[in-house]
Amino acid sequence: MNHTKDQILDTAERLFAEQGYAATSLRSIIAAAGVNLAAIHYHFRSKEALLEAVVVRRSQPANQERLKLLENFQQAAGSAPVSLEQVMEAFLAPTFRMAQDSASGGRVFMRLLGRLHAEGDLLSGILKAQSSDVLERFAAALRRALPDLEPEELFWRLNFSIGALAQTLRGGSKELAAIADFPVSFDAENALARLIAFLSAGFRAPVPYEKVHRLHAGEER
């Protein structure tokens, strides 16, 4: 709708993603966007409100698509539970697909999400307000897909998964890429398939009753 407003949103999204929220000043945003400093306070109210606008712009449609995909799977499954892979795909695909179409800045937004995830509780405050119902719906579907997994273990594995997701969205580890001998290209559909395969195997792993230090060299074998 508004040219200046969108210009600010796009630029803020990119710089927040590249440098983080705290390290990005409003002045660097207006410089890159080619707009005036006052415009940022006119259209948004403050730096924090700008971040919220950046996040909400993309996460709201993504959340709606998540629920729609989950419902599709649920209808197809009838009374049977939706499979683990399908639950994960319904949740993850909207984010990854967004990154696929290069026209929009979806790829940038992916990195922003991955980054904000670690930066303070900025993101949790913004997202919790508008997507806690989505989280609960998916948590319920997940429990149905994994009926034998105790809730506490499920909780831990969900945290592991969120971390793996955030890392993937962030674009992976620089240290690691330096060691790899091959060029690493990013194909969202490809990454999604790999991530789902990895995580679903993790979710189905046997629960570690044996204490790990049993494995210590010297203590046994």
Place this chain on the structure above:
Amino acid sequence: MNHTKDQILDTAERLFAEQGYAATSLRSIIAAAGVNLAAIHYHFRSKEALLEAVVVRRSQPANQERLKLLENFQQAAGSAPVSLEQVMEAFLAPTFRMAQDSASGGRVFMRLLGRLHAEGDLLSGILKAQSSDVLERFAAALRRALPDLEPEELFWRLNFSIGALAQTLRGGSKELAAIADFPVSFDAENALARLIAFLSAGFRAPVPYEKVHRLHAGEER
């Protein structure tokens, strides 16, 4: 050795972990540490050098222990490859153990690592310099433990694992903890066992040849 110096290191570690590097001012550090602003520039040179000192203080002994554990496992295994679980334990245990003894601020440092991991390339610059050889040693052990996994898939799965690790170190997702019905207590040894079980299953997952959109509701079945 020096009281003021250690006081600054401890406080900086805590505040960087809680708020992130960019969002933490030197003045908030000296206020909490009860020292003078100039002392921070006297003992360290700059804010960035302070961060480096904070990280190096703990990661250097951890890296040495990592290598020692790996060598122990390798000697015990003889000519056979060290198992995937053992490679992971050798790498992860030092960090988790550090968090266990509550006397030192190891728990805080864990959170700092998880946080810095996402914040810019601050950490990668600091760590790469002093632990790239550790990474290469472990990468080699990992390839031996998983000889059938193609390098590119191994690379992806390493990234997933690093993300899960960082998330665990960071202390997990606030959004998630709000949904959980049970009190979440952190026991490092316990978390380590759960993480290794999850990740090793992920590493051994079948490679996803099938494109994910085959699973889409409506496209088949």
Place this chain on the structure above:
DNA sequence: GTCTATAACTTGATAGAC
């Protein structure tokens, strides 16, 4: 809606007395 000008404050860093 967009601009200039500026207020009000915080930041990292340093000089120099003790």
Place this chain on the structure above:
DNA sequence: GTCTATCAAGTTATAGAC
């Protein structure tokens, strides 16, 4: 080694002309 005092630059935010 530790302090005070201060610098120079950068920060968010706002008032008010156009």
